Amino acid sequence: MLLQTVTPVSVLGTIVLFALFLSVTAHLAARNVLGDVDPRRALYVGPLPAVIGVVGGAFGLPEALIVAAALLVDAAMFAWSYDQPRRLVVGMTVIHAVITTLLGIVLLGIAVLLAARPG
Template identity: 90%
Template sequence: MLLQTVTPVSVLGTTVAFALFLSVTAHLAARNVLGDVDPRRALYVGPLPAIIGVVGGAFSVSEALLVPAALLVDGAMFAWSYDQPRRVVVGMTLIHAVITTLLGIVLLGIAVLLAARPA
């Protein structure tokens, strides 16, 4: 059995990678709803939901609490970053959740296939 040590650097790296992934998918969602938007605005959306996910996972918080909290913060960050009406923000948040889920499944599937390939 391979035993891995959790270090502050590994937690920080995971959080930053997750925040960048969420920022990219937030930009895709914003472009889907608003059209041509500044990609730098999406950089504000990703970090807080990523921190909620990593910290909640580290403390074994129930997904029933973690997912709604992350979605609420995600919506608040969309509202703050893009300054849109509530209805538009809800749409962007839902599309962001769908894009993030689908892209995450595809990337996980690719990783599993690559890990299972013969040597």
């Protein structure tokens, strides 16, 4: 059994990569709802939900609580970053959750296939 140690650098790296992934999917969601938008605005959306996910998972909090908190913060960051009415913010948040889930499943599937290849 391989024993892995958790270091502050590995935690920070996980948060940064997850925040970038969430920022990319947030930009896709915003483009879907609003049309042509500045991609830099999406960089404000990703970090806080990423921190909630990683820290909540590290403390062993219930997944339903982590997802609910991340979605609420996600909506708040969309509202703050894009300054849109509540109805559009809800749409962006739902689309962001769907895109993130689908793209995450596809990337995980690719990783599993690559890890299972012979040789």
